[in-house]
Amino acid sequence: MIRIVITGITGRMGSTLLRLARDTADLRVVGATERPGSSAVGLDAGLAARLGALEVQVVDDLGRALDAAKADVVIDFTGAEVSVGHAKACAARGVAFVCGSTGFSPEGLAELAVCAKTVPIVAAPNMSVGVNLVIRVAAELARVLGPGFDVEVLEAHHRMKKDAPSGTALRLAEVLTASLGRTQEDLTFSRHGQIGARPAQEIGVQTLRGGDVVGEHTVYFFGEGERIELTHRATSRDQFGLGALRAARWVVGRPPGLYDMADVLGFQGNS
Numbered sequence: 001m002i003r004i005v006i007t008g009i010t011g012r013m014g015s016t017l018l019r020l021a022r023d024t025a026d027l028r029v030v031g032a033t034e035r036p037g038s039s040a041v042g043l044d045a046g047l048a049a050r051l052g053a054l055e056v057q058v059v060d061d062l063g064r065a066l067d068a069a070k071a072d073v074v075i076d077f078t079g080a081e082v083s084v085g086h087a088k089a090c091a092a093r094g095v096a097f098v099c100g101s102t103g104f105s106p107e108g109l110a111e112l113a114v115c116a117k118t119v120p121i122v123a124a125p126n127m128s129v130g131v132n133l134v135i136r137v138a139a140e141l142a143r144v145l146g147p148g149f150d151v152e153v154l155e156a157h158h159r160m161k162k163d164a165p166s167g168t169a170l171r172l173a174e175v176l177t178a179s180l181g182r183t184q185e186d187l188t189f190s191r192h193g194q195i196g197a198r199p200a201q202e203i204g205v206q207t208l209r210g211g212d213v214v215g216e217h218t219v220y221f222f223g224e225g226e227r228i229e230l231t232h233r234a235t236s237r238d239q240f241g242l243g244a245l246r247a248a249r250w251v252v253g254r255p256p257g258l259y260d261m262a263d264v265l266g267f268q269g270n271s
């Protein structure tokens with residue numbers, strides 16, 4: 001039995017994870033947290049997430065949750081800044097960490113890497129198996145198609161999403177850049193006004209926000225007389241949640257290190 005703590009239990013992903021994990025025979029939810037000051041603190045986690053009672057109380061501090069319950073792994077989808085603090089709490093207690101948050105600063109990522117010297121951490125901007133395959137295929141398409149195709153990434157998400165571009169779009173941009181031998185300098189995040197002809201080296205990354213869109217990513221390869229569009233559309237958050245539970249099973253008992261979903265899925269690497 002793998003004992004898990006879920007942070008941000010009333011969030012879109014936190015509540016999805018609780019619903020998926022509570023019906024899974026090899027997993028047991030032993031702790032749940034929410035933001036200090038949240039009305040969910042002190043409530044039963046199942047009721048706070050609008051599910052049935054769980055008999056696990058929501059607390060406002062991950063360290064306290066881990067000290068109270070012998071956990072194997074924490075699953076965290078709260079947001080980059082909060083996740084760094086949660087990684088430190090796990091590192092201090094020898095607990096594995098699965099992190100789905102996006103929007104990390106370079107400093108935040110560096111802090112995650114320091115924690116990963118002490119405990120195993122899986123961090124990935126998208127835990128869906130399908131998206132991770134799309135990332136692999138996009139890298140391969142760019143490598144084979146080469147410089148004759150103009151590459152653009154478009155992402156769309158719900159109106160509540162805080163970070164832009166999405167972590168997945170940034171990961172796509174990273175692997176496309178590597179495949180094409182380009183640099184961060186070649187990425188362009190918006191266009192407006194008299195911008196002139198498109199530089200051949202450019203890789204565009206564009207963002208749409210609105211409504212309840214769960215998550216959509218398209219990579220366009222625009223050629224002469226043809227174009228390829230590689231699209232992933234998430235219509236439910238369950239695939240992110242199932243991927244995170246898969247990562248949790250995989251990471252428990254691993255040596256310390258910073259792992260990606262590509263490791264969990266047994267890929268050689270996503271680029």
Ligand SMILES: NC(=O)C1=CN([C@@H]2O[C@H](COP(=O)(O)OP(=O)(O)OC[C@H]3O[C@@H](n4cnc5c(N)ncnc54)[C@H](OP(=O)(O)O)[C@@H]3O)[C@@H](O)[C@H]2O)C=CC1
Binds near residue numbers: 035079082167
């Ligand atoms: N890797 C992947 O596959 C996916 C990644 N994501 C990423 O996951 C993150 C969360 O997304 P989403 O679930 O939509 O966001 P939500 O805002 O719905 O959920 C985040 C939850 O964390 C809570 N929270 C904030 N601070 C703390 C804290 N200190 N301790 C405990 N809980 C806290 C929030 O509370 P409050 O609202 O009160 O602030 C909220 O309930 C984002 O970065 C998103 O991009 C999302 C989907 C898939």
Ligand SMILES: O=C(O)C1=N[C@H](C(=O)O)C[C@H](O)C1
Binds near residue numbers: 157162
């Ligand atoms: O915030 C979201 O909702 C999502 N965020 C992730 C990202 O930033 O890539 C993944 C998913 O598309 C949903």
